[in-house]
Amino acid sequence: MDRWLFSSISELQKGMDAGELTATALVELFLKQIAAWNHRGPCLNAVLEINPDAWFAAEALDAERKQQGPRGPLHGIPILLKDNVDTGDKMHTSAGSLALANSYATRDSAVAAKLRAAGAILLGKANMTEWANFMTDGMPNGFSSRGGQVLNPYGPGRFDVGGSSSGSAAAVAASFAVAAIGTETSGSILSPSSQNSLVGLKPTVGLISRRGIIPISFSQDTAGPMAKTVEDVAWLLGELVGEDVDDIATLVGRGKVRRDYSQCLTPDGLQGARLGVPVDVGHEEMSPGQQHLFQTALRALTEAGAELTTHLSLSAATANRQYTVLTYEFKASLNAYLANLSRDVLVHSLAEVLQFNAAHADVALKYGQSRLVASDQVSGCLTEPEYIEARLDDLRLSRREGLDVFFAQHGLDAVVFASTYGAAIGAKAGYPSLTVPAGYEDSGEPFGITFCGPAFSEATLLKIGYAYEQATHCRVAPRLQV
Numbered sequence: 001m002d003r004w005l006f007s008s009i010s011e012l013q014k015g016m017d018a019g020e021l022t023a024t025a026l027v028e029l030f031l032k033q034i035a036a037w038n039h040r041g042p043c044l045n046a047v048l049e050i051n052p053d054a055w056f057a058a059e060a061l062d063a064e065r066k067q068q069g070p071r072g073p074l075h076g077i078p079i080l081l082k083d084n085v086d087t088g089d090k091m092h093t094s095a096g097s098l099a100l101a102n103s104y105a106t107r108d109s110a111v112a113a114k115l116r117a118a119g120a121i122l123l124g125k126a127n128m129t130e131w132a133n134f135m136t137d138g139m140p141n142g143f144s145s146r147g148g149q150v151l152n153p154y155g156p157g158r159f160d161v162g163g164s165s166s167g168s169a170a171a172v173a174a175s176f177a178v179a180a181i182g183t184e185t186s187g188s189i190l191s192p193s194s195q196n197s198l199v200g201l202k203p204t205v206g207l208i209s210r211r212g213i214i215p216i217s218f219s220q221d222t223a224g225p226m227a228k229t230v231e232d233v234a235w236l237l238g239e240l241v242g243e244d245v246d247d248i249a250t251l252v253g254r255g256k257v258r259r260d261y262s263q264c265l266t267p268d269g270l271q272g273a274r275l276g277v278p279v280d281v282g283h284e285e286m287s288p289g290q291q292h293l294f295q296t297a298l299r300a301l302t303e304a305g306a307e308l309t310t311h312l313s314l315s316a317a318t319a320n321r322q323y324t325v326l327t328y329e330f331k332a333s334l335n336a337y338l339a340n341l342s343r344d345v346l347v348h349s350l351a352e353v354l355q356f357n358a359a360h361a362d363v364a365l366k367y368g369q370s371r372l373v374a375s376d377q378v379s380g381c382l383t384e385p386e387y388i389e390a391r392l393d394d395l396r397l398s399r400r401e402g403l404d405v406f407f408a409q410h411g412l413d414a415v416v417f418a419s420t421y422g423a424a425i426g427a428k429a430g431y432p433s434l435t436v437p438a439g440y441e442d443s444g445e446p447f448g449i450t451f452c453g454p455a456f457s458e459a460t461l462l463k464i465g466y467a468y469e470q471a472t473h474c475r476v477a478p479r480l481q482v
Helices: 009-017 023-037 054-068 110-117 166-173 190-195 230-240 288-303 324-339 350-359 370-376 385-409 423-429 458-472
Strands: 047-050 078-082 121-126 179-184 199-202 222-227 274-278 307-312 414-418 433-440 446-452
Touching: 009 230, 023 047, 023 054, 023 078, 023 121, 047 166, 054 121, 078 110, 078 166, 110 121, 110 230, 121 166, 166 179, 166 190, 166 222, 179 190, 179 230, 190 199, 190 433, 190 446, 199 230, 199 423, 199 458, 222 230, 230 433, 230 458, 288 307, 288 414, 288 433, 288 446, 288 458, 324 350, 324 370, 324 385, 350 370, 385 423, 414 458, 423 433, 423 446, 433 458, 446 458
Parallel strands: 078 121, 078 179, 274 307, 274 414
Antiparallel strands: 047 121, 179 222, 199 222, 199 433, 414 446, 433 446
């Protein structure tokens, strides 16, 4: 198989600069890979839609490179976008829902606009868990009524693919693109990244603009990069960050944003790092194989120079695991998004989504819509005492009585979680988390570790994650078979 399919962004840029590769040839390679494995062989079902302008974009960027050189590290690099990220082009944006199957955004999301400006090629849209896994209880990760079931390339039909950025993860793992954009409210980047042996970054809420992304929660939503290496994630992050006048959350990080996160990547980045290991998050839920892999990862961190503080408790931060905040914010945020869609779209409110699904129950309601129903029963005005109290409790328990205590009292750079068991804590706090491959169980199922730090500590997390990655080199590509 062509080596370029497995190359990093830096390696691809060197190949294109040397004339050994073009963006056009790279697009063709990934499209051949998609044709071979997306709906054939194991039928991974990770890519929902191909951008018909991808070829033209590649040819234009090749010509630009010849005339004036590359724009930056993403020039000519094919990227997939999760199907809830708006693109003002010939691709739909549906969040996996049949109700939005014919919806075209009239404007690029901030994420898509920044990628285009950086010279990235938007190769297509990735399948996802419908409505970012906020549609119903009991629906499998990676299923959408529009796109069907995404499969994990490491064990199609056997291993959980993770969600809700399921297609983004499976596609990158199967080398359908160099990298992908996922979104997270609580675990939706970290979970599929860990399950598909990828590096995934859930940034601080507000580091990347939320404009033009089909939402769940005002307070927790963020987009983030997913790739095979920490370095590739760092290159992507630098092109995605920045202030946006249409998203006030991006103003919170003024003065704390970098444009080049690759500068913090050094092999000795764990020397002197202080990491906390909570003993009450995930340990009882792990299999013996996962426990072994986690202990192996902790030893690798220590051997690379990190100082571990163990036997710490995050019980306060895990006390509230309810969906109360999301239930209230989903109606308000989704109605605001849907109200701005074209009149040609069939639904413009959560209530109309419910009506559409009920009218097409045979194809739209395979697993029901219990969470949609629950959210539609609230006012949508965020005035209910239950919502306000739950939001304040989330901030208190995750920050002031949770992670902030760890960071301040123990002088920690980050806390370390097995797999993504602690994802909800960082999500409620709005703090960044980075997951990195940490090996495989005897069955072959991938396993990762996650680093969570204070707000706007992405540079530190990438530094730690890169040093761990370089010390262990755990990731192995999946073996795709017919």
